[in-house]
Amino acid sequence: MSEFLTLLSPQEALKRWLNALPEVEPEGEEISTLEALGRVTAEPIRAPEPMPLFPRSTVDGYAVRAADTFGASDSLPAYLTLVGEIGMGRAPEFTLQPGQAALIYTGGMLPEGADAVVMLEHTQTTMPGEIEVLRPVGVGENVLKVGEDVQIEDEVIPAGVRLRPPEIGGLMGLGITKLRVVKKPRVGIVSSGDEVIPPEQPLRPGQVRDINSYSLSALVEVEGGLPQRYGIVPDREDALREVIGRALEENDMIIVSAGSSIGTRDLTARVINEMGLPGVLVHGINIRPGKPTILAVCNGKPILGLSGNPVSALVVAQIFLPPVLEHLLGLTLKRPRARLQACLTLNVPSQAGREDYVPVRLIESAKGLLAEPIFYKSNLIFSLVRADGLLRIPADATGLASGAEVEVWLL
Amino acid sequence: MSEFLTLLSPQEALKRWLNALPEVEPEGEEISTLEALGRVTAEPIRAPEPMPLFPRSTVDGYAVRAADTFGASDSLPAYLTLVGEIGMGRAPEFTLQPGQAALIYTGGMLPEGADAVVMLEHTQTTMPGEIEVLRPVGVGENVLKVGEDVQIEDEVIPAGVRLRPPEIGGLMGLGITKLRVVKKPRVGIVSSGDEVIPPEQPLRPGQVRDINSYSLSALVEVEGGLPQRYGIVPDREDALREVIGRALEENDMIIVSAGSSIGTRDLTARVINEMGLPGVLVHGINIRPGKPTILAVCNGKPILGLSGNPVSALVVAQIFLPPVLEHLLGLTLKRPRARLQACLTLNVPSQAGREDYVPVRLIESAKGLLAEPIFYKSNLIFSLVRADGLLRIPADATGLASGAEVEVWLL
Numbered sequence: 001m002s003e004f005l006t007l008l009s010p011q012e013a014l015k016r017w018l019n020a021l022p023e024v025e026p027e028g029e030e031i032s033t034l035e036a037l038g039r040v041t042a043e044p045i046r047a048p049e050p051m052p053l054f055p056r057s058t059v060d061g062y063a064v065r066a067a068d069t070f071g072a073s074d075s076l077p078a079y080l081t082l083v084g085e086i087g088m089g090r091a092p093e094f095t096l097q098p099g100q101a102a103l104i105y106t107g108g109m110l111p112e113g114a115d116a117v118v119m120l121e122h123t124q125t126t127m128p129g130e131i132e133v134l135r136p137v138g139v140g141e142n143v144l145k146v147g148e149d150v151q152i153e154d155e156v157i158p159a160g161v162r163l164r165p166p167e168i169g170g171l172m173g174l175g176i177t178k179l180r181v182v183k184k185p186r187v188g189i190v191s192s193g194d195e196v197i198p199p200e201q202p203l204r205p206g207q208v209r210d211i212n213s214y215s216l217s218a219l220v221e222v223e224g225g226l227p228q229r230y231g232i233v234p235d236r237e238d239a240l241r242e243v244i245g246r247a248l249e250e251n252d253m254i255i256v257s258a259g260s261s262i263g264t265r266d267l268t269a270r271v272i273n274e275m276g277l278p279g280v281l282v283h284g285i286n287i288r289p290g291k292p293t294i295l296a297v298c299n300g301k302p303i304l305g306l307s308g309n310p311v312s313a314l315v316v317a318q319i320f321l322p323p324v325l326e327h328l329l330g331l332t333l334k335r336p337r338a339r340l341q342a343c344l345t346l347n348v349p350s351q352a353g354r355e356d357y358v359p360v361r362l363i364e365s366a367k368g369l370l371a372e373p374i375f376y377k378s379n380l381i382f383s384l385v386r387a388d389g390l391l392r393i394p395a396d397a398t399g400l401a402s403g404a405e406v407e408v409w410l411l
Numbered sequence: 412m413s414e415f416l417t418l419l420s421p422q423e424a425l426k427r428w429l430n431a432l433p434e435v436e437p438e439g440e441e442i443s444t445l446e447a448l449g450r451v452t453a454e455p456i457r458a459p460e461p462m463p464l465f466p467r468s469t470v471d472g473y474a475v476r477a478a479d480t481f482g483a484s485d486s487l488p489a490y491l492t493l494v495g496e497i498g499m500g501r502a503p504e505f506t507l508q509p510g511q512a513a514l515i516y517t518g519g520m521l522p523e524g525a526d527a528v529v530m531l532e533h534t535q536t537t538m539p540g541e542i543e544v545l546r547p548v549g550v551g552e553n554v555l556k557v558g559e560d561v562q563i564e565d566e567v568i569p570a571g572v573r574l575r576p577p578e579i580g581g582l583m584g585l586g587i588t589k590l591r592v593v594k595k596p597r598v599g600i601v602s603s604g605d606e607v608i609p610p611e612q613p614l615r616p617g618q619v620r621d622i623n624s625y626s627l628s629a630l631v632e633v634e635g636g637l638p639q640r641y642g643i644v645p646d647r648e649d650a651l652r653e654v655i656g657r658a659l660e661e662n663d664m665i666i667v668s669a670g671s672s673i674g675t676r677d678l679t680a681r682v683i684n685e686m687g688l689p690g691v692l693v694h695g696i697n698i699r700p701g702k703p704t705i706l707a708v709c710n711g712k713p714i715l716g717l718s719g720n721p722v723s724a725l726v727v728a729q730i731f732l733p734p735v736l737e738h739l740l741g742l743t744l745k746r747p748r749a750r751l752q753a754c755l756t757l758n759v760p761s762q763a764g765r766e767d768y769v770p771v772r773l774i775e776s777a778k779g780l781l782a783e784p785i786f787y788k789s790n791l792i793f794s795l796v797r798a799d800g801l802l803r804i805p806a807d808a809t810g811l812a813s814g815a816e817v818e819v820w821l822l
Contacts, residue, residue, distance in 0.1 A: 156796065173622040175610050210583065
């Protein structure tokens with residue numbers, strides 16, 4: 001384990017990791033739809049009733065029998081008897097007979113017998129109790145049919161869908177005020193390093209504060225997991241083994257951010273490898289930053305081992321955490337992730353065969369979005385603070401030229 | 412007010428609205444950095460100390476005086492006396508003298524006197540207590556300087572910046588465990604309509620459940636506001652006036668989603684216009700869906716009046732809510748919003764002069780992302796549930812052709 005045995009591409013490494021994970025049957029919990037934004041459905045949701053429940057007018061006008069308006073025109077209007085006005089929120093108390101019309105508002109319920117609505121602006125009134133229809137309407141015109149949005153028993157949201165504002169509204173519209181969502185996967189976060197101290201302590205020379213536990217917790221939150229921090233573990237095999245073992249027991253996956261020296265990396269890989277089968281699957285990825293990344297599966301649970309360098313840790317987590325959390329969440333509808341097209345402002349060199357991620361600042365310009373690469377070192381966290389997103393340089397490129405059209409993932 | 416006096420473009424309408432808003436001095440509150448993800452800084456944040464606090468090695472190797480390695484090569488190594496090993500997390504207890512070297516690990520603190528680090532792989536050991544350096548290093552090589560990430564008193568995060576995972580990590584790294592963020596703007600949400608009932612009630616013919624209060628609340632949450640729902644108000648002037656007045660009093664802005672008939676729209680506009688100066692600024696926008704949108708400012712607070720149609724309400728809110736919330740939050744760093752490039756799969760007609768938003772499904776394909784337009788009516792909320800994003804057809808286009816490269820905003 002002291003050498004990087006193979007250097008896989010990030011895509012191959014990810015595939016090997018996900019393939020080693022068991023199929024999940026995510027555990028569900030019932031919550032109020034009011035609290036469900038961002039959560040993932042644990043079971044398919046079916047419509048308990050059609051929507052709309054009754055034929056509704058989509059305009060202000062007159063409910064009519066379409067046949068009564070055939071051939072109507074400005075010069076030869078159809079004359080209909082006005083039999084009433086349909087109040088909002090109530091079923092009309094009458095049936096529309098041939099030759100009759102009833103005033104109706106947008107969203108109002110069509111009376112029995114009516115099959116279309118004539119828009120107000122296509123009618124005129126000259127005599128009380130009578131309207132003149134100046135244009136014909138077809139059957140169903142200006143009417144929402146019963147079940148036109150959803151039919152009763154339709155699967156309106158499958159299992160494994162992350163809920164956005166439209167879903168929250170749609171569920172409430174169907175009277176579904178509670179639902180079963182997938183429990184947030186618990187993600188244990190372990191930081192190690194004899195030089196690392198908690199943020200609230202004063203620094204002594206030689207010490208640095210823990211950054212990774214917090215930036216990674218925040219990312220876990222953004223991606224729909226529940227971060228559980230296990231503090232800072234000294235770089236001793238027994239201490240690491242105890243904490244990693246406990247964190248693995250208590251969570252659905254763990255992230256270990258270890259020191260950056262070769263010794264601590266090897267120690268971390270060795271301890272992770274003892275945690276269960278199949279153990280460490282990938283140690284070393286052809287990516288910059290993040291070469292020493294460890295991907296493991298132990299007793300069915302994924303483990304992500306990251307460098308202690310904060311930029312490297314966060315960039316690699318941005319690449320590997322979302323797909324594994326989607327797996328743990330049982331996400332079936334994987335919507336495309338947001339990425340922006342921008343025009344590179346500088347040449348960016350890169351080593352062929354290696355995939356590079358470069359922090360960029362995005363600048364709106366008259367010619368479109370510009371991506372300005374940010375000089376960074378993998379231990380300077382504020383180089384990411386200055387960035388809007390990450391630019392990916394594919395492995396087959398030896399860099400990108402100024403002016404190139406590039407894709408940027410937002411941080 | 413009974414007619415759309417002017418039909419502005421969405422851009423002009425937005426500009427007119429924002430220009431009528433007073434400059435904000437957003438109220439701040441102190442919170443724990445642990446809770447600050449997604450919040451906006453209320454004041455600039457300065458580094459209380461440099462980061463790193465001491466010169467750190469970026470590799471495993473030997474701390475040296477660079478001058479001692481000048482001219483070193485495989486055939487003519489520089490011989491240095493090994494004086495010790497630098498433990499992680501501690502200040503070295505010695506000063507490095509000329510001709511000396513000390514073993515150091517990645518992240519370790521350079522001893523006084525050392526000004527560079529030679530990588531382990533560029534050295535060899537043949538005699539105990541002595542190392543051979545095979546390549547020269549320059550001053551500062553493989554060393555992070557004090558303050559290389561941030562200098563003491565640097566403004567590391569300006570006021571008005573939304574905090575992401577890198578900022579959370581960076582703040583903790585500086586020992587900043589509390590900070591002042593902008594209080595979440597309170598957004599009052601009023602739904603009106605005699606036909607609208609709360610979701611938990613059984614539907615009677617003619618009634619529909621409230622969708623907009625919930626889809627809009629969810630959007631407010633996503634955008635960093637605090638939604639406050641005021642329930643459903645009957646379409647009566649006195650009732651509307653009372654609830655809108657109270658909501659405006661108790662919030663930083665309000666959204667009113669009113670019925671869709673001409674009568675209720677006019678009623679809403681009239682009541683909003685009474686709430687304070689300058690009143691209704693825009694009533695009717697050249698956009699589909701969402702033509703009857705109302706933009707108002709009353710007593711310094713923005714009011715967004717939306718159609719009762721749930722698709723129309725949510726699409727228009729997606730356009731107008733984010734910029735006004737950014738204003739209320741005092742956001743100074745407006746990062747570009749995520750938008751995806753995709754290839755349209757069908758012709759989409761549109762009326763010239765009007766800006767159209769069309770829900771689309773995004774499909775990953777070998778040729779890149781495809782955008783498939785979804786047939787919708789502005790009252791069918793599940794047409795948005797089926798969509799990944801919105802496609803904008805500019806006002807000067809009479810539609811877009813199949814195969815066109817388009818921009819899609821994620822829902």
